[in-house]
Amino acid sequence: MxxxxxxxxxxxxxxxxxxxxxxxxxxxxxxxxxxxxxxxxxxxxxxxxxxxxxxxxxxxxxxxxxxxxxxxxxxxxxxxxxxxxxxxxxxxxxxxxxxxxxxxxxxxxxxxxxxxxxxxxxxxxxxxxxxxxxxxxxxxxxxxxxxxxxxxxxxxxxxxxxxxxxxxxxxxxxxxxxxxxxxxxxxxxxxxxxxxxxxxxLRRYASGPPEVVAYDPTWPQQAARVAARISHATGGRRIEHIGSTSVPGLAAKDVLDFQVAVSSLEEADSLADALSDAGFPGLGGYDDTPRYGDRSEWRKRLHAGADPGRRVHLHLRVEGGAGWDWALRFRDWLRADAVARQEYQDLKLELSRRHAGDADGFAYGESKEPWMEAATARMASYRDGQTS
The missing domain is CATH 3.40.50.300 (P-loop containing nucleotide triphosphate hydrolases)
Incomplete structure (x- = not known):
């Protein structure tokens, strides 16, 4: 329904x-x-x-x-x-x-x-x-x-x-x-x-073309609407808009990424039905690429939006864990560092052209990894909106 x-x-x-x-x-x-x-x-x-x-x-x-x-x-x-x-x-x-x-x-x-x-x-x-x-x-x-x-x-x-x-x-x-x-x-x-x-x-998520597009100034308002829906479905849990669409001025795939705070992956699993009913079916358990800390802190549950007019990815992560922390730090670093933001945009546009036929985005994501690894080292000292 x-x-x-x-x-x-x-x-x-x-x-x-x-x-x-x-x-x-x-x-x-x-x-x-x-x-x-x-x-x-x-x-x-x-x-x-x-x-x-x-x-x-x-x-x-x-x-x-x-x-x-x-x-x-x-x-x-x-x-x-x-x-x-x-x-x-x-x-x-x-x-x-x-x-x-x-x-x-x-x-x-x-x-x-x-x-x-x-x-x-x-x-x-x-x-x-x-x-x-x-x-x-x-x-x-x-x-x-x-x-x-x-x-x-x-x-x-x-x-x-x-x-x-x-x-x-x-x-x-x-x-x-x-x-x-x-x-x-x-x-x-x-x-x-x-x-x-x-x-x-049918508990099915909406897919779409993977190309990178110019920044859309309505993304923040769209994200606020979707975040309110997610918060309502999950009982008021903390929701963070992350990923490229959360960085003003940055070209991105037209997908809103959010992370939902949970205290454990078991708690994440308990939210699966409510999120599916709200239009965000579950895709199962995933491991993010570990960048520091314990590998277990990079595990998450992934959901995606069912609306064909608005693609959404939800990452249910343990709040305060390494995966949760990295997503926020990476977002805030890009917001604060204009040089890094331009580098990342140039890379994304180039890889989007190179992997235009990559339907699932796997090759595109793999090709970003060397830059992402270097970025993790560059932003290691980032704190409270400052860069070194």
Whole structure:
């Protein structure tokens, strides 16, 4: 099962995207629909709302008067917290029921307006964010009957574009005609969501071309999103972005490398199922090339990402061991030493050209070893961001 979070500001057109995904076969769970369901006439939640805010929030038919409730909570943070305390646990419980009832091979799309505000992004395999220019959103909301100032007030209470971009794996521009965003959704379904779901279900990792590419300034933000997902899956363990994509300005293979701190390899093994469920299937035990210290300190467990749109490698290493220490020191040395960084980039680009047909990257990695050995000696005195 693939869990996809779908969000965007009010008036952005999430329903257009959700509807298209449903046409393709996705199981869509709409948080707004559930929010209405849990406060339907006769429900315990509606009774609690009446007790908290007065009978004026219930209309003559016994249904929730949404306009009256909105007037109470939109400008009052305490009242809004009370509302959320009554409804959110019930919405969450109903969401969990629907997810558990979905087929094992489903792409479950959770349409959540407050995904960013409630810090939900790490719970999903992928987050889709629908964006529309602010003025277009206002026009749409006014056309639905909402007064312009109310529309702007509601937009102002939601997450900013920057906050949404920070958690978005896919940014869907819905400012134009519907056919434009729908064509993007169609391609996303076929090229990423369907194969991603199969990879997660079959415990299969995504592969890709091994060539070195120019530094991508979005790598740090991409890494932060993936690291949050890994941390959520592993119970908040320490996650470090390592490898070439963690060094600003350095050309690299487009693969995000992370190391996950564990106290033992047995603990690493205990995390295998959780990581696989989160989209990072295990590849087994590996030994890094020992560069100093005891050979046992270079053993690790390796996992890789199942997302065909974002390659990821996870190295589960004992925190404080030689392998863990070397990965951090090498990263920080390259960040601090411009000469070493340029040397390494030149070497990587040359070897990438030389071994262009090396599908598994083995020959490429072997060819780097003499430089890596020399680098270990050069960085031996590196401490706290200083080089000798």
């Amino acid at each position: 693939l869990r996809v979070g779908l969000s965007g500001g009010i008036g952005s057109g999430k329903s257009t995207v959700a509807g298209r995904l449903a046409e393709h076969g996705a199981v869509v769970i709409d948080a707004d629909v559930l929010a209405r369901e849990v406060v339907a006439p006769g429900t315990p939640a509606l009774a609690e709302l009446a007790a908290a805010f007065g009978t004026g929030v219930v209309d003559a038919s016994g249904a929730l008067d949404r306009a009256a409730l909105a007037a109470r909570v939109f400008s009052d943070d305490s009242a809004r917290a009370t509302l959320n305390g009554i409804t959110h646990p019930r919405i969450a419980a109903r969401t969990a029921e629907l997810i558990s009832a979905a087929p094992s091979d489903a792409v479950v799309v959770h349409d959540v307006p407050l995904l960013v505000e409630n810090g939900l992004a790490p719970m999903y395999h992928l987050v889709l964010m629908v964006d529309t220019a602010a003025e277009v959103r206002v026009e749409r909301l006014v056309a639905r009957g909402l007064p312009e100032q109310d529309a702007r007030n509601r937009m102002g209470k939601q997450a900013s574009d920057a906050q949404r971009r920070a958690v978005a794996d896919v940014w869907l521009d819905n400012s134009g005609t519907p056919d434009r965003v729908l064509s993007v959704v169609d391609a996303l379904w076929a090229d990423r969501l369907v194969p991603y779901e199969a990879n997660v279900r």
